[in-house]
Amino acid sequence: MYKLLKDYLNNEVRIVQRTSDGANIPMDEANTDYQAYLKWVSEGNTPLPADEL
Amino acid sequence: MAYTKYSLTPANNNAAPPDGAPEGMLPSGVNDTMRDMMAQIRDVGDGIRDGTYTMTAPKITGGTITGVALTGNTFTSPVISGGSINNTPIGATTASTGAFSTLSVTGATTFSGATVANTFSSSGATITGGSVSGITDLAIADGGTGASTAANARVNLGVDNYGMLKNRIINGAMVIDQRNAGASVTLTSGGVFPVDRWLGFEDTDGVMTAQQDSSAPAGFVNSIKFTTTTVDSSLSASQFSCFRQGIEGFNIADLNWGTANAKTITISFWVRSSLTGTFAGSLRNDGGARSYVFTYTISAANTWEQKTVTIAGDTSGTWLTNNGAGIYLTFDLGTGSSFQTTAGSWTAGNFWSTSGAVPVIGTLNATLFITGVQLEVGTQATSFEYRQYQQELALCQRYCYMISLTASGDFGVGACTAGGVQAYVPFPVTMRAAPTVTFSTAGNFSIADGTAGYTVTSTGTSNITTNQTTVNMGASGTTGGRAGLLRYLTGTAFILSSAEL
Numbered sequence: 001m002y003k004l005l006k007d008y009l010n011n012e013v014r015i016v017q018r019t020s021d022g023a024n025i026p027m028d029e030a031n032t033d034y035q036a037y038l039k040w041v042s043e044g045n046t047p048l049p050a051d052e053l
Numbered sequence: 054m055a056y057t058k059y060s061l062t063p064a065n066n067n068a069a070p071p072d073g074a075p076e077g078m079l080p081s082g083v084n085d086t087m088r089d090m091m092a093q094i095r096d097v098g099d100g101i102r103d104g105t106y107t108m109t110a111p112k113i114t115g116g117t118i119t120g121v122a123l124t125g126n127t128f129t130s131p132v133i134s135g136g137s138i139n140n141t142p143i144g145a146t147t148a149s150t151g152a153f154s155t156l157s158v159t160g161a162t163t164f165s166g167a168t169v170a171n172t173f174s175s176s177g178a179t180i181t182g183g184s185v186s187g188i189t190d191l192a193i194a195d196g197g198t199g200a201s202t203a204a205n206a207r208v209n210l211g212v213d214n215y216g217m218l219k220n221r222i223i224n225g226a227m228v229i230d231q232r233n234a235g236a237s238v239t240l241t242s243g244g245v246f247p248v249d250r251w252l253g254f255e256d257t258d259g260v261m262t263a264q265q266d267s268s269a270p271a272g273f274v275n276s277i278k279f280t281t282t283t284v285d286s287s288l289s290a291s292q293f294s295c296f297r298q299g300i301e302g303f304n305i306a307d308l309n310w311g312t313a314n315a316k317t318i319t320i321s322f323w324v325r326s327s328l329t330g331t332f333a334g335s336l337r338n339d340g341g342a343r344s345y346v347f348t349y350t351i352s353a354a355n356t357w358e359q360k361t362v363t364i365a366g367d368t369s370g371t372w373l374t375n376n377g378a379g380i381y382l383t384f385d386l387g388t389g390s391s392f393q394t395t396a397g398s399w400t401a402g403n404f405w406s407t408s409g410a411v412p413v414i415g416t417l418n419a420t421l422f423i424t425g426v427q428l429e430v431g432t433q434a435t436s437f438e439y440r441q442y443q444q445e446l447a448l449c450q451r452y453c454y455m456i457s458l459t460a461s462g463d464f465g466v467g468a469c470t471a472g473g474v475q476a477y478v479p480f481p482v483t484m485r486a487a488p489t490v491t492f493s494t495a496g497n498f499s500i501a502d503g504t505a506g507y508t509v510t511s512t513g514t515s516n517i518t519t520n521q522t523t524v525n526m527g528a529s530g531t532t533g534g535r536a537g538l539l540r541y542l543t544g545t546a547f548i549l550s551s552a553e554l
Contacts, residue, residue, distance in 0.1 A: 007515040015514060023491045026517035030376050030486035031552060 002037055003048035013050050056093040193433065211319075211435030220438040221300050222382065223448045224250045225322075225426035227275040230265045231455040232549065237264040240279075240294065247277050249449040252553065253296040253386075259285030259414045261294055261386065269424050270323045270357035272437070276424035279386060279413060286415045294386040294414045295405055299554025300428070301451075301485060302339075302379035308366055308430065310338075310380075315366025320382065321434035323425040324349070325357045326413070333385040333396065333410035336364060339378040341403025343370035346396040348407060359425070361434040367399045376485050378554045382428060386421065387412025450482045452554065457547040463540045464498070464548055465524065473509070473527040474500045474537035478548060484519045488550035492524075497546030500528050502535040508542060522550060 005015040005024065016025045016037050025033045041047070060066050067075045070082030071089035078086075100106035191197025198206035211219065229249040238245045239262050240255035247253055247263035255261045260283035269276045277296070285292065308316045326332075328351065335346045345367065349360040373379050388406035396407040413421050425437050440448075456464055456478070467476030480488075492498075498509035511527035526539055 005513065005515075009515065015517065017513075018489075021491060022512070023489050024514040024517065025489045026487035028487035028517075031489060032554060033489040033551075 001048070002040065002045075004050040006050045006053050011053055016047065019048070056097050059093070208431045209433055211429055211431045211433050218304075218438065218440075219429045219435070220427045221304050221380075222250075222298060222426045222428050223452075224248060224445060225424070225437070226273050226439070226445075227251070227265055227277050227424050228442065229446055229449045231449065231453055231457075233264065234457075235265045237262050240296075246453070246553070247279075247296075248275075249453055250298050250553075251277060251296055252298070253279070255294040255386075255414070257285040257288055257292040257294055257387065257414050259283045259294070259387075261414055263296070266422060268325070268422055270325075270359070273323065273424050276323075276325075276422040279421045281414050281417060281419045284415060284417045285387070286412075288387060288389040288412065288414070290389040290391040293388040293392055293406075294412075295383050295388060296386065297381050297383035297405075298426075299378040300380045300382065301554065302373035302375045302377050305372070305379035306374035308372070310366045310372035311368070311370050313368055315368045316430050317363060317365045317432055319361060319363045319429055319431055319434050320347075321359065321361045321425070321427045321429075321437070322423055323357050323359050324351060325355060325420075325422040326351050326411075327354055327418070327420045328411050328413065328416060329354050330411040331409060333388075333406040334362075335381075335383050335385075335405035336367075337381045337383065337403060337405065338367075338370050339373050339381075340371075341381075342401060343367055343372075343399060344394065344402055344404040345399045346394055346404050346407050348396045348410065351411075357422075359434075363432050363434075369399065370401075380428075381554075382426075384423065385410055385412075387414030447482050450480070451485050452552055454480050454482075454484065454488070454550045455547055457545060458541040459545050461541055463538050464546075465539045467523075467537055467539065469500065469502050469531040469533060469535040469537040471531065471533045472529075473507075473511070473525065473531055474502075474539060475515075476524050476526065476537065476539040477521060478524055478539075479521045480519070480550065484550065484552040485554070486552045487517045487519055488522070488552040490514045490517060490522050490524070491549045491551070493545060493547045495526070497542055497544045498526060499540055499542035500526060500531055501538045501540055502531060504535075505530070506540075506542075507531050509539075517550075519552070522548075524548065 001019045003017045003019055004013045005017050006012060007014045014027055016027065016034065017023065018025060018033065023033065025031060025037060028034055058072055066073045069075060070078060071085040074086050190199055190201050193199045193209060199209045200206040227248045231249055232246055238247050239260060240253040242254060242256035244252045244254050245263070248265050253263045259281060261279055261281050263277055263279045266276050266278035267274065268278065279296070308318065331348050331350050333346055333348050335344050337344045345364055347362045347364065349362060351358060383405040385406040390408070392404050393406045393408050394400050394402065394404040413419050427434070427437055429435060465476035465478040467474045492512040495509045495512050498512070500507045500509060507528040507530050509526045509528050513525040514522050515525055516523045524539065531537065
């Protein structure tokens, strides 16, 4: 499971949190954790929405 | 008659004239005998001059023989001791047809301008001056380069990339372990790093642990040790256990893989196992569309052995040359048939084992140690490339940067808000990609603003790049507008930034 996180400064979603270990995953397509997240989404899954700051 | 009718004993030359001079011979016979002696002297002289006489045991001691041609003769057991043979074909009238099948000499002997064909066997031979040409490429094992050109010689000797890092493997000596500091980890299906850059997987019904170990062959101080703590002796087709290193595409771009100019590489490593037999590993591309499974044999249990594998580069497939995974080097620890293929050739698909490979996961308490892993261009395994510790650490930090404190210290500095601190944490080297950032328990950290300390209650990040991350630490009681240090409070506090492959 994943949860979207908003940037503290610009209020934009730029981090995906892996809820199993709290890992903060940047939206960089070269990041293998982000690649795994995109694959998870492509399989029909939806992340938890970001909290409002 | 020939001169041999005369006796070497003067008194015996008493035959009747003209063959002899008997006692009391008539005066009329004296001239006959003298005339016959003159004829014999002429005959002997002509025989020496014209070669009509055979010398059965000639002996020449000292002096010099010049301008002599030996034609059609065979010396079955000649003894040539000292002296010189100068510009004289030996064994035939011309050098092109004459040959020694075996020429053995000892001591100081000089050959100048002579031709020696087939085998030349000598101890203490000296070749001074002149030139040697037309020699078949001398193998490295015989002291040569195995090549006929300088370029190929450099490749064969592993020095064609001299001046850059020849070993494309990082942390091949297993000395860097930022995450665990030598502690044991249990492998998982998603992968765990027992040491930096080496990712271990276990997706079977068994259990396997791994850790940095001090057992190592001479010249090394560390290895990775894999231990089977729960056995799976009947792997299903899709089950697997293995470990691998992903080599960044930038670092293998010169191999030209996927083209007709693909370069040959050689893998070398030291391995030790409680098991013996045939083990497997592979090279794969990103996505696992191309694989080359190789095997190696461990001959003796619990004994360090060095293995080398030379593989011609793949002329097909897509091999990344950017910051993605260029090559995955994988070692099998026990894998089902879905990931097995015939060893020894490039094939389409994702494989790292072969039928019959020894499964370490299949034997309780079985161990496998490995270190000194090197992947280099060329057909020869050259000596392991030792790097200074800081160099190796910096190479690892492109993929993993871990700040870990078990005592007082600071992680970064930032600005406080009413709810905590936003701190800047730079990376020591530019990372391969913007990394995934993980924290230890929030309570391991505190915030100091110069007036008081505040226990962190939540962790988070924003603005992660390849050069830094900004961490957001929540705490009660902080005052906005003040500077704040993010520092160690208790336990083992860490910030792990990972951009691994």
